[in-house]
Structure formats: C-alpha cells, structure tokens
Amino acid sequence: MKKELxxxxxxxxxxxxxxxxxxxxxxxxFAPNERDDYxxxxxxxxxxxxxxxISGKLIAAFGVFPEETAISGGAxxxxxxxxxxxxxxxxMQGSGIGTELMSRALSRARLLGAQTLKIAxxxxxxxxxxxxxxxxxxxxxxxxxxxMHRIDMVIEL
Numbered sequence: 823m824k825k826e827l828x829x830x831x832x833x834x835x836x837x838x839x840x841x842x843x844x845x846x847x848x849x850x851x852f853a854p855n856e857r858d859d860y861x862x863x864x865x866x867x868x869x870x871x872x873x874x875x876i877s878g879k880l881i882a883a884f885g886v887f888p889e890e891t892a893i894s895g896g897a898x899x900x901x902x903x904x905x906x907x908x909x910x911x912x913x914m915q916g917s918g919i920g921t922e923l924m925s926r927a928l929s930r931a932r933l934l935g936a937q938t939l940k941i942a943x944x945x946x947x948x949x950x951x952x953x954x955x956x957x958x959x960x961x962x963x964x965x966x967x968x969x970m971h972r973i974d975m976v977i978e979l
Contacts, residue, residue, distance in 0.1 A: 826876070827874050827875070827876060827881075827919070827922065828874070828875045828876070829872050829873070829874055829875075829926070830872070830873050830875065831869070831871070831872060831873070832864065832867065832868060832871035832872065832873055832883070832885075833867075834864075834865075834867060836873060836880060837861075837864050837865070839880045840860075840864055840873070840880070840883055840909075841857070841860070841861060841864075842880075843880055843881075843882075843883060843909045843911060844856075844857055844860050844909060845857070846911060846912055847909055847910075847912060849970075850912070850946065851944060851946050851947050852944070852966070852970070853944075853966040853967030853968070853969075853970035854967070855966075855967045856966060856967065860907060863906070863907060868885055868887070868906075870885045870886055870887050870930075871883065871884070871885035871906070871907070872884060872885060872926075874919070874923065876914075880911075881910065881911045881914050881919065882908075882909060882910045882911065882914070882919055882920075882923055883907065883908070883909050884905065884906070884907065884908035884909070884923055884926075884927060885905070885906045885907060886903050886904070886905055886906075886927050886930040886931050886934070886939070887903060887904050887906055888902075888903050888934045888935075888936065889901070889902040889903060889904060889936075889940070901935075901936065901937055901938070902936050902937065902938045902939070902940055902976075903930070903931040903934050903936035903938075903939050903940070904939070904940040904941070904942075905927050905931075905939055905940070905941045908923060908927070910923070920950060921953075924951075924954050927939065928954070928977070928979065931979055932979055936979055937978070937979055938976050938977065938978055938979060939976065939977040939979060940974070940975070940976050941956055941974070941975040941976070941977070942972060942973075942974055942975075943956075943972075943973045943974075943975055944966055944970050944971060944972065944973065945961075945970070945971040945973055946970075948973040948975060951975050951977075952975075954977055955977055955978070956975040956976065956977045957975060957976055957977075957978075958973055958974070958975055959974050959975060959976055960972075960973075960974040961973050961974075962974075
C-alpha cells in the first residue's frame with residue numbers, strides 16, 4: 823500500500839530540512855556551489871514552493887512559478903511557467919513520487935494559463951524530464967559548476 827503524500831506550502835521553519843534534502847542530492851544532481859542559491863531562494867519565502875511529506879518526513883520539494891508577459895491593454899498573462907528547485911529524497915527515487923510531482927507541476931502550470939513549462943536541469947536530471955516530453959532548447963557545459971552541465975528544457979502544454 824502506497825503511503826499518502828501530504829503537500830504543504832513552504833515555511834521558513836523547515837529551511838534546515840530543505841537544505842538537508844538538497845545535501846542528499848548533492849553532488850549527484852546539484853553542484854555544491856548551488857547550495858547558497860537554494861538557501862537564498864528559500865529565505866525569500868517563495869509563495870509557490872511546495873513541500874511533500876510522508877509520515878511527517880520531508881521527501882520532496884518543488885515550485886511552479888509564472889513568467890508574466892505583457893499583453894494588450896496593459897494586462898499580463900502567464901505564457902510560460904518555470905519549474906524551480908525540484909528535489910526528491912534519493913531513497914524515494916523509483917517509487918513513483920517524481921511522476922506524481924511532475925503531474926502536479928504540469929497541472930499547476932496549466933492552471934496558471936501557461937503554454938509551456940520551462941525547466942533548467944542538469945545533464946544528470948534531464949533524462950527524468952524527457953520522460954514527460956521535455957525538449958532540450960539549450961545546453962551549457964559546466965553551466966551549474968564544474969562537471970555539472972546545464973540543460974534548458976521546455977514542455978509544451
């Protein structure tokens with residue numbers, strides 16, 4: 823029987839748990855120099871960042887953020903959204919949680935009215951996103967740090 827996942831918005835009280843989750847994914851999926859960027863991101867208390875728990879333990883985190891584009895009449899529309907800082911406890915990989923997170927992220931992007939979901943992946947995480955029809959639009963050698971190549975991807979919604 824699959825354990826029930828609980829999704830909650832990010833709160834600063836779990837900053838240390840989020841950093842532990844990052845550390846568990848480093849250096850396999852994130853470059854060590856990215857930790858300070860992640861911490862700064864969390865300290866800004868991002869509204870759209872979600873945490874995923876099983877039995878009270880943080881096992882994943884991610885956020886879907888609109889990228890607003892000006893349209894006629896001074897209005898704005900989310901033509902694209904970006905998937906930011908998706909992390910999964912390495913012990914949970916292969917359990918289907920990543921697929922559930924992506925389903926949730928794609929639904930969130932659609933609710934925002936986005937036509938595309940942008941993903942800035944590493945060469946190590948890009949194969950995961952390809953399973954969800956993500957297409958590579960740009961590659962940058964050592965883009966995240968030494969031996970951690972940046973792969974910019976997009977999923978058409």
